[in-house]
Amino acid sequence: MASSGENEETPLPFTLSRFQVSEDYGFLLPNPLMELPAPYGPWMEIASSLPQLIASRQLRSRLHQMPQLSAGDLSGREELHLAHLVLSFLTMGYLWQEGEEGTVKVLPRNLAVPFWEVSQRLGLPPILSHADFVLANWKRKTPGGPLEIENLDPIISLPGGESLRGFILVTLLVEKAAVPGIKAIAQAINALLQLDEETLHKALQQLAGAVGDMSKALRRMHDYVDPAVFYSVIRIFLSGWRDNPAMPHGLVYQGVSEEPLAYSGGSAAQSSVLHAFDELLGIRHSAESTAFLHRMRDYMPPPHRAFVEEIQRAPSLRQHVLSSRNGKLCAAFNQCVSALTDFRTHHIAIVTKYITTAAAKAKAGRGEPADGAGPPPGKPPSLLEAKGTGGSHIFRFLKSVRDTTREGMISA
Ligand code: HEM
Numbered sequence: 491m492a493s494s495g496e497n498e499e500t501p502l503p504f505t506l507s508r509f510q511v512s513e514d515y516g517f518l519l520p521n522p523l524m525e526l527p528a529p530y531g532p533w534m535e536i537a538s539s540l541p542q543l544i545a546s547r548q549l550r551s552r553l554h555q556m557p558q559l560s561a562g563d564l565s566g567r568e569e570l571h572l573a574h575l576v577l578s579f580l581t582m583g584y585l586w587q588e589g590e591e592g593t594v595k596v597l598p599r600n601l602a603v604p605f606w607e608v609s610q611r612l613g614l615p616p617i618l619s620h621a622d623f624v625l626a627n628w629k630r631k632t633p634g635g636p637l638e639i640e641n642l643d644p645i646i647s648l649p650g651g652e653s654l655r656g657f658i659l660v661t662l663l664v665e666k667a668a669v670p671g672i673k674a675i676a677q678a679i680n681a682l683l684q685l686d687e688e689t690l691h692k693a694l695q696q697l698a699g700a701v702g703d704m705s706k707a708l709r710r711m712h713d714y715v716d717p718a719v720f721y722s723v724i725r726i727f728l729s730g731w732r733d734n735p736a737m738p739h740g741l742v743y744q745g746v747s748e749e750p751l752a753y754s755g756g757s758a759a760q761s762s763v764l765h766a767f768d769e770l771l772g773i774r775h776s777a778e779s780t781a782f783l784h785r786m787r788d789y790m791p792p793p794h795r796a797f798v799e800e801i802q803r804a805p806s807l808r809q810h811v812l813s814s815r816n817g818k819l820c821a822a823f824n825q826c827v828s829a830l831t832d833f834r835t836h837h838i839a840i841v842t843k844y845i846t847t848a849a850a851k852a853k854a855g856r857g858e859p860a861d862g863a864g865p866p867p868g869k870p871p872s873l874l875e876a877k878g879t880g881g882s883h884i885f886r887f888l889k890s891v892r893d894t895t896r897e898g899m900i901s902a
Contacts, residue, residue, distance in 0.1 A: 504679040509797035516669040517762050517794055519626045523568040524645055532556050537576045540583050541649045549583045558600040561607035570612050571626040577605040578618035579646045582727045590726060590736040602743035613792035616743065617730055617753040620760035621791050624661045637666055650724040656714025657724060661758055663707040668763040671700030675770050679804045687816060694822035701829035705836050719859040721848035730755030760789040762798055769801040771826055772808035773898040779890050811900060820900050827898045834892035841884060
């Protein structure tokens with residue numbers, strides 16, 4: 491996207507719309523479609539009763555009877571995203587219906603082929619990603635009403651009842667809280683290019699405020715998600731078939747590839763928000779963490795990935811603040827880094843509660859999911875205790891990322 495010419499400069503102005511990033515919704519898909527065209531009724535019908543079909547262990551047989559449909563009649567970004575969302579949920583249900591000890595090696599052709607086609611057209615991998623689970627998976631209960639949890643529901647669900655709803659929607663609220671920060675990125679880069687220190691200062695203050703609001707939104711996880719349900723019922727459905735001992739050989743997509751393919755599961759590590767903030771602030775993570783995080787970028791919608799890469803190519807904000815010797819600017823920059831460090835510390839506390847403590851309770855037989863969540867598929871998953879659904883070694887990774895964020899502070 492860089493302009494041709496002698497110097498590869500970021501074109502002015504740096505706008506969000508170039509990257510399918512919305513002024514109102516950030517990386518969320520604005521007002522997602524809720525229905526596919528009529529020929530895709532068989533997909534929608536199964537998807538709408540996914541939790542029940544999984545609980546009664548009937549999903550696999552229902553999917554075996556599903557007609558083979560071509561994705562060719564789908565058109566436009568909204569239809570494709572809804573199709574990807576639906577097919578990714580059907581795939582996760584199919585794979586994990588029987589728990590981690592009842593996996594399959596092959597995804598049947600009637601699911602694999604259209605899922606592959608839709609994925610190719612969107613530039614997304616053929617697995618459930620954050621873009622499906624959260625960004626494209628929301629509807630307002632009252633049309634035109636506020637984007638608040640009381641007025642929202644996921645379009646497609648998996649087992650987990652109210653906790654599943656809360657997990658999706660609280661993550662959505664974090665994405666929403668990030669929106670002023672995403673706008674501040676564009677303002678900051680434009681101000682940097684024009685050497686407009688006043689606007690740059692305001693943009694950094696706005697960014698720090700947004701990250702603080704993201705931490706507040708993240709804490710709402712405690713109100714809406716039961717750790718036992720998250721750990722024993724929900725989490726397995728986000729798991730992938732790369733770096734996962736439950737599916738060490740990957741998955742054959744019948745009619746697509748005879749060799750098994752390996753993809754990481756869904757994780758908010760695939761959200762573009764923190765990638766974008768890290769790039770703006772020049773945060774440098776360890777080689778190992780960077781390798782994982784950069785791999786997660788392959789799971790973002792390509793325009794969002796391009797947005798993150800464009801920020802990376804922009805002139806260095808950190809260098810500018812360092813050389814400006816402007817105390818006010820330096821303080822605002824450090825507020826951003828500090829807010830980001832705090833967000834990551836809160837996130838580590840959440841992960842400890844929802845994975846480590848919940849795993850210990852499940853092992854001790856004290857982690858029974860509450861009524862209404864549906865039964866866990868098989869026994870509580872044990873193979874992913876130390877690994878994230880994205881496949882990382884959880885705490886080594888998360889703490890390293892938090893600590894290298896803190897090291898991004900500029901000392902006076
Ligand atoms: C119950 C709630 C949550 C749990 C248990 C959880 C768990 C995890 C785990 C295990 C990882 C390691 C990467 C992997 O392999 O998946 C991770 C990474 C990450 N998560 Fe979460 N997560 C939760 C909620 C959220 C929310 C709501 C957000 C905000 C959008 C978020 C943002 C991130 C980010 C950005 C990373 C990458 C590491 C970083 O940049 O600091 N997580 N999460």
